[in-house]
Amino acid sequence: MLDIIIIGAGPAGLTAALYARRADKTVLILEKNGFGGQMTFSPKIENYPGFSDISGNELADKMVEQVLAQGADVEIEEVLSIEKTPLGFTVITDCGKYECRAVIAALGAKHRMLGVPGEDKFIGDGISFCAVCDGAFYTGKDVVVVGGGNSALQEALQLSDICSSVFIVQNLPYFTGEEKLIQEVMQKPNISYITDSVVKEFYGDETFEGIVIVKNGTEIIRKKTDGVFVAIGLQPENTILDSLAEIDNYGYVSADERCITETPGLFVAGDCRSKKIRQISTAIADGAASALAAIEFIR
Ligand SMILES: Cc1cc2nc3c(=O)[nH]c(=O)nc-3n(C[C@H](O)[C@H](O)[C@H](O)COP(=O)(O)OP(=O)(O)OC[C@H]3O[C@@H](n4cnc5c(N)ncnc54)[C@H](O)[C@@H]3O)c2cc1C
Structure with a gap:
């Protein structure tokens, strides 16, 4: 059984993986598209500290490299559903199923x-x-x-x-x-x-x-x-969390900055969470907070 499954390899999910691996937890990241999430659509990012000007793809590559170097496993698979089990969760994808103790959902959102x-x-x-x-x-x-x-x-x-x-x-x-x-x-x-x-x-x-x-x-x-x-709105894609977490009127998962949901062991991070500011920096903050909460939960 894995310690933590992270769904989504945007900045929130990748940061969560980094923190979880540094705590020596076994980590699998499941991503349905490419690594990096939304930022890969941005040719130029100028508000991410440490880089005065970097393309979204380059920043994503750096984050993925760092996470892989820490020993996280990654699979390109779409998560179709998550089931709570007595010992943790079963995560069902389009290719198979995985057992884990905690799940961090970093599913992001899409601009309409x-x-x-x-x-x-x-x-x-x-x-x-x-x-x-x-x-x-x-x-x-x-x-x-x-x-x-x-x-x-x-x-x-x-x-x-x-x-x-x-x-x-x-x-x-x-x-x-x-x-x-x-x-x-x-x-x-x-x-x-x-x-x-x-x-x-x-x-x-x-x-x-x-x-x-x-x-x-x-x-x-x-x-x-x-x-x-x-600017016609964002569209979260949180349907796989419907039965496990409270979803607000706009489709986001209701959770505060500790990223804890009402299902013990399930955490949400990044743009899929109810919050005011959706940026790389805030997604990363959630990634760190959710991983630390998941580590504490497992302990
Ligand atoms: C064009 C553009 C330019 C931007 N420019 C900037 C900028 O300059 N500075 C800035 O700070 N922010 C910028 N942003 C916003 C920033 O990219 C987002 O706030 C940030 O990426 C959110 O990170 P996240 O990890 O929460 O979600 P995302 O980046 O959306 O990543 C979520 C990931 O989860 C995956 N996923 C979703 N559902 C599933 C599933 N069921 N199974 C498996 N995988 C799944 C998705 O494929 C995606 O890769 C920009 C956004 C866009 C679209």
Whole structure:
């Protein structure tokens, strides 16, 4: 029986593995896609301490190398379900099943996408999902924010401090964010907006050039812009935890910064946990906290 199974090889899961291995626990990381998680979509990370500028892939490679050197095992397998047993857990994947004493679920989250032509092509090269992460690349430039909820309005306000102009595209006739944020947006001279409008396409030959907007279902507007921030929400993928942990109204696992769930021996770390800030640094903090909690649980 393994000591700890970690589900997800993003920064949270990899950090958890590092801490667990340093406590001499047997560790298996199960990852359904590639190692590194969301950060591998970012060509440039400038807010991770210790590296003034590093690509997400390079940072992921460094983290994986460090974890493998510590002796963690990794398998590319998707976890389909987790069952509580008298001695711990059975983790069932698309390839088999594993027994362990504790599970750390570091399942991450996905940014909701628009699902329109050009989106896949320009992600990380014209399309971003995070002003905190990528805003600085657009200093002095003209950008578009897609969305009208709290996160879109916050992104627009943040970008308006560094960008030349910010144009918000909202599908509904009104913004759905808090009134205070709406008022702040209205007072910013370099923010403008269009409502009842949807982005139908991201265009550009080799490099990104702009978007096609459809207003009121009929009027077509081609808008040139330097970058687009899509802020239509995050989508957690926590269904495998449904029967073992409390899931909040937004789909995240309810747990505080100790990462402990209501099922003894099950811990959650990173973007899949209910929290306000979802960044590499906060995922790593959770990775450390969850591993230390799991080690204490096993002891
Ligand atoms: C384009 C982009 C740019 C970003 N730039 C920055 C930045 O500059 N700075 C910053 O701090 N943050 C940035 N972020 C945010 C940051 O990447 C995330 O906050 C961080 O990766 C969260 O880490 P995590 O380990 O919790 O989850 P994730 O990175 O999402 O990793 C979760 C992993 O779990 C795996 N998984 C999920 N379900 C299963 C399952 N059932 N079985 C097996 N594996 C599973 C997924 O495949 C994934 O690899 C960016 C995000 C994106 C998308």
